[in-house]
Amino acid sequence: MSNIDRSYDYLPGISIDCVIFGFHDSQLKILLLNFKNTDWFAVPGGFIKENENLDEAAQRILEERTGLTNIYLEQFYVFGDKNRRSNEVLKALMLAVDGKELSPDHYLMKRFLSIGYYALIDFTKATPSPDALSNTCEWYDIDTIPTLIYDHSEMVKKALSTLRFFLDEKLIGFNLLPEVFTMNDLQNLYETVLDTKLLRTNFQRKMLSLGILERLDKKMTGAANKAPYLYRFTGNS
Amino acid sequence: MSNIDRSYDYLPGISIDCVIFGFHDSQLKILLLNFKNTDWFAVPGGFIKENENLDEAAQRILEERTGLTNIYLEQFYVFGDKNRRSNEVLKALMLAVDGKELSPDHYLMKRFLSIGYYALIDFTKATPSPDALSNTCEWYDIDTIPTLIYDHSEMVKKALSTLRFFLDEKLIGFNLLPEVFTMNDLQNLYETVLDTKLLRTNFQRKMLSLGILERLDKKMTGAANKAPYLYRFTGNS
DNA sequence: AAACTATTGTATCAATTCGATACAATAATA
């Protein structure tokens, strides 16, 4: 996008929006863009190139925002209500960002569907960077998210409920942690995502019984107590 | 579609395809179209009108093929690989059906995404009818499905695995049965969809404990044995 | 260096769930 009309490089009427989850300091976070010269926020998104598969497009968008490749991501819903995107908001937005008035037949003024992806990334490895329309690309705690444009709040809500649903089902939580972590880190993640307290001993039993964790050396924290083991996720079930 | 180019009435580059499940004679079935003058089969689909929400479009497509309104349906995936649809196949198809040669810049020759929906309907209430491109719209047992065009086989496979996954999770199986059914009918459905045998007594205990079944009169089958109760599904949990 | 503290790893008991079996009830038939 930006100034140049690249509408012909991309599939018309379709965008991808990515709810990018990270985990840090016992907080579940998502990446949000702040549009230039506004206090409007949105989930990172983009368009699909003519010769790109959907997942490839999502990976490209994610790489541009986070600097990471090979990110865990999953389609979760297509948002396509006819009024999901207000053209008034869009015009005001582009005016603020670009200083240009969108003509009524501009390709962006057509109805758009958006394919929702959610991504799980290692917070410590990501280096967020804004896109051409935005000032900042920053982490926000999932429970203190500013008002988002269009239906982006709904997207976040749906992404979160999908993540919750699949956290136990598939074994995807590890994508939110560094490669090596303690059992306490893992429990913390589960408790935060699921928003429930779990019994430490039973959580440990359950995780160990899955046979997907490799026990490494102990982590000497410097605290006056027994040192916890470090673990690494291995797909072996 | 048919002869008239209605491309301007519809969102460009996007279609909806519906995997429509029914259940009859202990068989899980789906509705398939057979294209005119070919032995090619496909899942029913259509396009999205400019002023239609996605779910509305899917409901419309379903109504056109089954005569039913208010069908249980659910988005399950967007199929968007860049090579998912062969233009050679498309041209051959339209030539056979229409007798017309598609020009290279026809809107159908552009890349298309398809939003996959799966629908669960009461087999006994549906009256399948073909669309403008097809001869027949008929039920096929899920395990004897003819070869399908494009990526439609993959769609069916993914729809089925999604149905299996959610059958227990959400309580959606009832949509495949008549309003009133016996416990045996229900077990039959579960066994067929999940492709496993279940223990009758435990299945009954589990279903009754959910508190979602209303017990009605007995069903006098005329068989020389104890008559089973009839049940009706009620959302009450 | 011995006592103390906070946390961790594991064992264990009880409660619940789940698989399997037993059996009484019953609609129609012989």
Add this chain to the structure above:
DNA sequence: TATTATTGTATCGAATTGATACAATAGTTT
């Protein structure tokens, strides 16, 4: 009235899960 096939429910034991107990230990305090 006995017989048959199926249904509804109870129950036993195994497996899973929730809750509690407790020993092990890295560092601090005395």
